[in-house]
Amino acid sequence: MSTTPSLSELENSSEFIARHIGIDAADEALMLQAVRASSRRELIDAIVPRSIARSQPMDIPAPVTEAAALAELKAIAAKNKIFKSYIGQGYYGTHTPGVILRNILENPAWYTAYTPYQAEISQGRMEALVNFQTMIMDLTAMPMANASMLDEATAAAEAMTLALRVSKSKSTTLFVDSEVLPQTLAVLQTRAEPLGLSIKLCQGDEALNEDSFAVLLQYPGVSGVVRDDREWIKAYKAKGGIVIMAADLLALTLLTPPGELGADIAVGSTQRFGMPMGNGGPHAAYMACRDEHKRSMPGRMVGVSVDAHGNPAYRLALQTREQHIRREKATSNICTAQVLPAVVASMYAVYHGPKGLKRIAQRVAAFTAVLARGLQAMGFSVANGSAFDTLTIATGDATNSIAACALSTGANLRFVSNNSLSVSLDETTTRADVQALWDFFASAGKAAPSFSDMEAGSTTLLPSTLERTSSYLAHPVFNTHHSETGMLRYLRRLSDFDLALDRSMIPLGSCTMKLNATSEMMPITWPEFANIHPFCPADQRAGYAELDVQLRTWLCQATGYADISLQPNAGSQGEYAGMLAIRRFHAARGESHRNICLIPSSAHGTNPASATMVGMKVVVTACDAQGNVDLADLKAKCEQHSANLAAVMITYPSTHGVFETSVKDLCALVHSHGGRVYVDGANMNALVGLAAPGEFGGDVSHLNLHKTFCIPHGGGGPGVGPVCVVADLVPYLPGASEGAVSAAPLGNAAVLPISWMYCRMMGAEGLKSATEVAILSANYISVRLKDHYPTLYTSLPQDGKPGRVAHECILDLRPLKESSGGVNGVSAEDVTKRLMDYGFHAPTLSFPVPGTLMVEPTESETIDELDRFINAMIAIREEIAKVEQGVWPQDNNPLHNAPHTAAALLGEAWDKPYSRELAAFPVPGLKQSKYWVPVGRIDNVYGDRHLFCSCVPQAQ
Numbered sequence: 027m028s029t030t031p032s033l034s035e036l037e038n039s040s041e042f043i044a045r046h047i048g049i050d051a052a053d054e055a056l057m058l059q060a061v062r063a064s065s066r067r068e069l070i071d072a073i074v075p076r077s078i079a080r081s082q083p084m085d086i087p088a089p090v091t092e093a094a095a096l097a098e099l100k101a102i103a104a105k106n107k108i109f110k111s112y113i114g115q116g117y118y119g120t121h122t123p124g125v126i127l128r129n130i131l132e133n134p135a136w137y138t139a140y141t142p143y144q145a146e147i148s149q150g151r152m153e154a155l156v157n158f159q160t161m162i163m164d165l166t167a168m169p170m171a172n173a174s175m176l177d178e179a180t181a182a183a184e185a186m187t188l189a190l191r192v193s194k195s196k197s198t199t200l201f202v203d204s205e206v207l208p209q210t211l212a213v214l215q216t217r218a219e220p221l222g223l224s225i226k227l228c229q230g231d232e233a234l235n236e237d238s239f240a241v242l243l244q245y246p247g248v249s250g251v252v253r254d255d256r257e258w259i260k261a262y263k264a265k266g267g268i269v270i271m272a273a274d275l276l277a278l279t280l281l282t283p284p285g286e287l288g289a290d291i292a293v294g295s296t297q298r299f300g301m302p303m304g305n306g307g308p309h310a311a312y313m314a315c316r317d318e319h320k321r322s323m324p325g326r327m328v329g330v331s332v333d334a335h336g337n338p339a340y341r342l343a344l345q346t347r348e349q350h351i352r353r354e355k356a357t358s359n360i361c362t363a364q365v366l367p368a369v370v371a372s373m374y375a376v377y378h379g380p381k382g383l384k385r386i387a388q389r390v391a392a393f394t395a396v397l398a399r400g401l402q403a404m405g406f407s408v409a410n411g412s413a414f415d416t417l418t419i420a421t422g423d424a425t426n427s428i429a430a431c432a433l434s435t436g437a438n439l440r441f442v443s444n445n446s447l448s449v450s451l452d453e454t455t456t457r458a459d460v461q462a463l464w465d466f467f468a469s470a471g472k473a474a475p476s477f478s479d480m481e482a483g484s485t486t487l488l489p490s491t492l493e494r495t496s497s498y499l500a501h502p503v504f505n506t507h508h509s510e511t512g513m514l515r516y517l518r519r520l521s522d523f524d525l526a527l528d529r530s531m532i533p534l535g536s537c538t539m540k541l542n543a544t545s546e547m548m549p550i551t552w553p554e555f556a557n558i559h560p561f562c563p564a565d566q567r568a569g570y571a572e573l574d575v576q577l578r579t580w581l582c583q584a585t586g587y588a589d590i591s592l593q594p595n596a597g598s599q600g601e602y603a604g605m606l607a608i609r610r611f612h613a614a615r616g617e618s619h620r621n622i623c624l625i626p627s628s629a630h631g632t633n634p635a636s637a638t639m640v641g642m643k644v645v646v647t648a649c650d651a652q653g654n655v656d657l658a659d660l661k662a663k664c665e666q667h668s669a670n671l672a673a674v675m676i677t678y679p680s681t682h683g684v685f686e687t688s689v690k691d692l693c694a695l696v697h698s699h700g701g702r703v704y705v706d707g708a709n710m711n712a713l714v715g716l717a718a719p720g721e722f723g724g725d726v727s728h729l730n731l732h733k734t735f736c737i738p739h740g741g742g743g744p745g746v747g748p749v750c751v752v753a754d755l756v757p758y759l760p761g762a763s764e765g766a767v768s769a770a771p772l773g774n775a776a777v778l779p780i781s782w783m784y785c786r787m788m789g790a791e792g793l794k795s796a797t798e799v800a801i802l803s804a805n806y807i808s809v810r811l812k813d814h815y816p817t818l819y820t821s822l823p824q825d826g827k828p829g830r831v832a833h834e835c836i837l838d839l840r841p842l843k844e845s846s847g848g849v850n851g852v853s854a855e856d857v858t859k860r861l862m863d864y865g866f867h868a869p870t871l872s873f874p875v876p877g878t879l880m881v882e883p884t885e886s887e888t889i890d891e892l893d894r895f896i897n898a899m900i901a902i903r904e905e906i907a908k909v910e911q912g913v914w915p916q917d918n919n920p921l922h923n924a925p926h927t928a929a930a931l932l933g934e935a936w937d938k939p940y941s942r943e944l945a946a947f948p949v950p951g952l953k954q955s956k957y958w959v960p961v962g963r964i965d966n967v968y969g970d971r972h973l974f975c976s977c978v979p980q981a982q
Contacts, residue, residue, distance in 0.1 A: 040089045042787035046541055047799050048888040054799075057806045057889065062827045069805065070716065070798050073821065073830045075687045078722040084583040084715060089789030092545040098786065099779060103554035105569035110437040110459065111559035114416050114450025115248060116178055116207050116769070117306070118298040119557075121453055125510050126300060126373050129517045130366070132551060134738075137366055138527035138542055140534060141742035142328075144858060144868050145341040146925050149960045150520035151369060151741040152340035155328045157503055158296075158310070158372035160976040164498035165278040166292040167285030168314035170975060172325035174296075174368035174743070175311035176360065176595050179213035179769035181293040182206075182242060182272055184324045184358055185313060186214060188291060189240035189268035190223070191322050199224045200240050201233040205247025209561075209769045210272065214242075216765035220609060220641035234261055240268040245284065246277055249409060249448065250416030254491045259288040275299065275312070276453075277414040279380070279387040282492045284314075291315045298452060300374035301367050302551075305570050306560030306770020307595055308744030308777060310368035320344070320973070324358030326742065330978055331969030334923075334962035335930060338978050341964050359598040359635035362732075366740030377513050380499040386453050390415045391486040393455050398487060400464050400480040404472040409446065413487040416450040418442055424470035431469040437462065438562050501977040523960045525867050527738075530957070531891045532867040533807075535683065535834040535880025536630075538711045538733035542780070545787070546736055549779040560770040570775055573782055578748075580785045581735075584793065585710070585727060586718025587750035591759040593766065595773040600728025600747025601636040601706070603767045607726060607751055607758035608673045608702045609640045614758075620672040620700065624663055626655050628681040628874045630708060642672055653682030653819040653874075655692060664699045671701040678719065679709045679832035681874045682819040683804070693723025702726065707750075710734040711884070712801060712833035715794025725752050735781035746774050746781075799885035800833040803892060807881055808835040810896045814903040815839060818878055834882035836875060837899075843877065846909045847916040854879055857902055862925040864898040864948060865957045894951070901948055914939050920948070925959040 044050070049057065054066065063069035090098070111119065122131070130136045142148030142155075155173040162171035175181035186200050200218065202211060204227050211225070218225050226238070233241050241262060246252045259269050270291045271284040276298050278284075284292040297309035315323050321344060329343025375383060394415050398408050401419055409418040421428055422445050429447060432439050440448035449463060457477050468474035499505070507513045526532075532539040549555060558567060578590045594600035605623070612620040623637040624647050634644045647663055648656040655676060664671060674696045679685045686692075693703045705724035711734045713719070719727045731737045731746035739745075751759060760767040772778070788796065808817045809828050815837040820829025843851040854877050858868030870880040883892055905921060908914045916922065918939060926945040936942060947953050 039091055039094070040789070040792065041091050042543070043089060043792040043795060046543060046788065046792070047796055047885050048891070049799050049803065049885070053889040054802065057802055061802070061805045061809050066798050066802060069802060073801060073832065074685055074716050075689070077687070077690055078717040080716060080718055081721060084790040084793065086580050086583050086785060086790040086793065089787055089792050092787060095783055095786045096545060096548065099549055099783060102569045102572050103549065103552055105572060106554045106558050107566040108553055108557050109562060109566055111303070111562055112449045112451070112463070113438050113440045113559050113561055114448065115440060115561055116209070116295055116297070117303045117559055117561070118450065118452035119454035120298045120300055120302065122300045122302065122370070123374065123377050125513045125517070126370055126377065127551065129514060130370055130373060132547070133521065134528040134542070135521040135524065135526055136369065137547070137738040137740050139524055139741040140532055140537065140539060140739050140867065141362065142342060144862070145339065145964045146859065146959050146961055147525040147862055147867060149340055150523035151365065152328045153520055153523070154369040154372050155365065156330070156340060156975070156977055157376060158368045159328060160501060161372055161375045161499065162312045162314050163976055165275055165283060166273060166314045167283035167496060168292055169317040170320040170323065171312060171314040172323055172327045174363040174365065175293070175313050175325055176364060176599065177307060177309060177769040178207070178272060178293060178295040178311045179210040180599070181311040181313050182210045182270065183213050183217040185270045185291045185293050186217065186223070186240065186242070187221070188315070188319065188322055188324065189270060192319050193239040193266070193268045195237065195239040195266050197237040197239045198222055199226055199236070199238040200242065201226055201228040201238045203241070203243045203247070204229050205244040205249060205251060206242055206272065207244060207248050209766065212766045213769060216606070216767055220606065220639065222641070234265065238267055240270055242270045242272065245271050245273045245281070246414050246416065249418040250413040251410040252281065252412040252414055252489055252492060254489055256287045263288060274414065276383070276387050276390065278494070279384045279498070280391060280414070280488060280494055282494055283496070286496065290319070296368065296371035299371035301370055302556035302776070303559050304556055304776025305558040305567060306772055307774035308364055308367050310364035310371050325360055326363045327975050329969045330974040331965050333964050335927070337961060339961040339964045341966060341969050343969055343973060343975060359602060359632045359639055360596065361598045361632050362596050362743040362745045364744050365742035366744060369741065373517065375499060376504055376507050376516070379504050379508055382508070383499070390451055390453065390455065391488060392484065393451050393460055395484045395486050396477070396480050397449065397451065397460050397463060399484055400460070400475045401467060403475050403480065404464065404467060406467060411487070412489050415452065416448060418446055418448045421445060421447050421470070428466055428470055432466040433563070435462065435466070437466065438559065439466070503977055525862070525957055530865050530867065531883065531887050531895055533869045533881045533883055533895060534867070535836070535870040535882040536681070536708055536873070537739070537870065538730070538882060538884060539739065540711070540736060540884040541886035542736055542738035543784070546780045546783040549783065550776055555776055555779060560772070560775070570772060573778055574772060577778060577782050577785070581729060581748060581750065584714050584718070585729070585750045586720030587727065588720070588753040589756045589759060590748050590750045591761050592746065592748045592778065593761045593768050593771065593773040594728065594747040594749055595768045596743065596745040597708070597728055597730045597747035598632045598636065599767055600749045601632055602639055603749040603760045604704055604726040604728050604751070605636050605640045605642065605673065606767070607749065607755050608704065609642070610758040610764060611702065611755055612672055620670055622667040622670045623672055624660065624674040626676060628653065629675060629677060630681065630706060633675045633706060637673070637675065653680055653684055654686045654688070655680070657688055657692065660692065661695060664695055664701070668699040671696070671699045673702045673704050675704040675706060677706040677708055679712050683831050683834040683836055683880065684819050684821060685832055690722050697723070708733065709833065712797060714797045715790065716797055720750065720752055725755060726750065731781045736784040737777050737780045744774050744777055746777060796885040800883070803883040803885060803887060804831050804833050804835050804881070806892060807883055807896060811837060811899055814900055818875060834880055837869070837879045837881060839879060840877035842906055846906055850916045852906050852909055852921050853877070856921040856924065859924040859963055860902050860905070860921045861898060862959050863920070863945065864901070865952060865955070866895060866898060897949065920945055925962065927960065927962050928958045930962060
């Protein structure tokens with residue numbers, strides 16, 4: 027007689043754990059046999075040093091089902107209040123076209139893609155980013171733009187340091203116009219202080235009379251004023267200063283653009299191009315500049331090159347500017363962009379086209395003029411005589427009563443001072459909204475006019491001298507896809523060009539491309555999370571506040587730290603905030619002279635860049651033959667710099683994918699010399715539930731929520747990089763008593779529900795199991811491939827068992843180049859391109875060791891997918907053998923010619939010593955499911971020599 031399961035078993039509260047982790051019990055048994063471990067526990071105990079094992083389990087609530095977690099989060103979201111916000115200040119209501127919402131923002135083909143380092147399989151999102159760059163270049167009238175920045179405030183901060191680099195002035199003062207957004211000013215002040223720069227607010231001619239290297243103007247200003255500053259700009263530039271303009275992109279469809287006014291750099295936000303406010307993010311900021319500054323501009327740029335067949339193809343351009351190449355000499359520490367929001371913004375422009383965007387802007391400007399006319403008829407004085415979407419109104423003693431009246435009916439006005447209020451309109455404004463605004467002001471004892479009376483004869487408040495006369499968005503892509511059918515097919519075509527997690531495993535080491543579950547993604551477009559202004563009254567953000575507290579509590583449990591700030595909106599910004607906290611700690615103790623940061627040679631490029639940005643001097647320490655930090659060298663440098671030692675930055679497990687057994691000794695050594703230990707959180711997917719940096723000696727870490735905690739990469743962003751600290755560093759976290767590192771108080775708040783859902787559905791045991799299975803999967807790949815591609819760094823083999831790795835392994839392909847012909851032999855890059863023919867995104871290429879591939883399978887992959895990758899790698903090794911044996915020439919073989927496009931395979935001529943079938947279908951399973959790469963191998967050198975970063979003229 028069968029036993030009936032208990033009710034608790036039938037309720038299956040841990041159902042999601044089995045959905046997130048791709049390996050079941052039977053699979054695990056096979057994998058443990060392959061790696062010669064009797065159990066998962068034995069394997070983990072042999073890999074993770076017992077000296078750093080957690081002292082106690084994580085105190086995170088037990089897992090619940092997907093439905094229960096969604097219901098719980100919905101109750102939290104309901105505590106947010108969706109008011110009509112007229113606050114403005116860089117955040118506005120917008121309508122996300124349904125075809126873009128469903129087919130980009132909610133589509134895993136777009137949000138699960140990785141940063142487009144492998145260009146041939148990233149053509150769709152890169153075309154979208156070229157559209158974005160073209161949109162920015164056209165609207166700002168600048169010849170160069172990048173592929174997005176993190177937010178407007180940090181873009182302004184990056185513009186400040188760009189201006190400092192390119193200016194010939196010896197001044198260290200940046201003048202900031204009094205009309206600049208307050209959150210931008212706050213971030214500028216944070217960034218300037220460690221660099222020894224001074225920020226000075228100015229009005230008018232003041233900046234012409236004193237020395238400065240640059241000035242930042244807001245266009246239109248925060249008060250709403252629209253000034254024609256071209257003569258002033260001309261005079262300032264004649265003094266040798268650099269002009270930065272923070273410009274509203276929608277307003278630029280009507281106003282003379284920054285490039286025509288004489289600006290050198292333009293920055294701003296594209297939020298109002300279809301991305302909800304989301305309590306502050308994520309939104310794609312932009313940066314554009316003069317052509318002569320392009321090689322100093324931070325961030326990613328997509329350029330146009332050619333492929334092996336002479337066809338246009340997209341690739342990341344000028345990568346030698348970036349932090350992973352230049353390290354402490356980099357222009358910025360930015361490692362990601364805001365690709366997914368940038369794609370949304372670019373497609374908003376594609377969908378509406380130049381005429382549609384102009385109509386939206388004209389409508390906003392017209393409503394603003396009608397509103398102003400009505401307020402003046404009521405006897406109120408509008409402080410700004412010119413305006414696009416914002417009015418600042420003198421309200422005298424009635425300020426509080428008017429604001430209270432608005433609140434009582436579900437609307438937010440911006441409080442400017444005790445005697446003035448500000449109102450900002452946007453794309454969502456209706457006639458009824460304007461009438462309601464008059465009613466709020468009528469509460470002060472005035473009579474509200476009727477809309478029809480005020481509408482007649484009303485003109486915009488834009489200065490006639492600033493009317494835009496130049497064209498924009500003339501390229502066919504912005505003038506073709508205006509029907510929903512056309513737009514839908516365009517988006518589908520682009521997504522078909524890309525290879526994302528919805529198609530196959532992306533085995534990138536260090537980047538942790540794990541499952542972004544649908545139930546985790548659903549809440550981000552809930553109105554209760556999407557339609558919240560970041561500067562609305564706190565009681566309207568109560569749900570976000572509760573989410574913030576709960577998620578921070580769980581992340582503290584996962585890391586062993588005392589507190590966390592979720593404000594940093596990228597891992598690089600979390601790094602910066604963490605190093606800033608260390609700097610501030612030393613300064614508070616009267617030890618500002620501590621400015622030496624020790625960083626191992628294997629570290630991520632963001633590490634030295636972040637240390638440099640907070641004013642520290644980077645000293646590189648050596649790694650030993652096993653890839654570990656060379657403790658002898660570290661000790662010598664600690665002793666050498668003891669009096670001035672500020673910090674050491676390490677990655678744990680190491681960048682080489684190994685748990686270093688001496689990490690506690692390393693931390694103790696640095697502490698003994700007065701330094702603090704920064705533990706890069708890039709590899710937290712190997713630690714959660716097993717070891718906690720805050721327990722084994724770390725003082726600060728950042729987390730990549732877009733890695734370990736399931737926020738998707740989105741093709742290169744958005745990210746979230748919380749900064750975690752021990753107790754004595756808590757006062758120095760951003761957003762507390764210290765300055766802001768991002769524009770919004772909660773950073774990229776709208777994507778935090780993803781990580782909340784992940785933690786809530788996994789619970790402590792599920793999170794720990796995910797870590798253990800990730801480690802098992804990496805060791806399984808390493809062992810299965812050891813006879814074909816040895817793993818470069820492992821622990822020492824013991825008792826006949828293979829050397830172990832953490833959650834990733836580095837496959838050493840360097841000997842293959844020599845064995846297959848030397849200089850012209852098969853390279854690791856050739857293998858990455860051939861993997862595309864097998865339907866795989868390549869592992870991480872040549873990092874941290876040139877000529878290697880770093881593989882991270884993650885816990886989310888099934889054994890079938892792991893085996894499919896392993897079999898592809900083995901088949902490729904057999905192809906390399908034919909080159910080694912001389913069966914195929916070095917310059918004419920499947921690896922050298924990869925990837926193979928359908929067009930090349932179907933051409934009449936075929937001069938290859940291998941069949942078309944082998945090129946296209948190297949393993950049988952591909953005949954049933956084949957990803958066709960859209961372009962051949964791209965010529966990177968050509969792309970940089972012939973830099974072109976806007977839409978291809980002939981493209982449709």
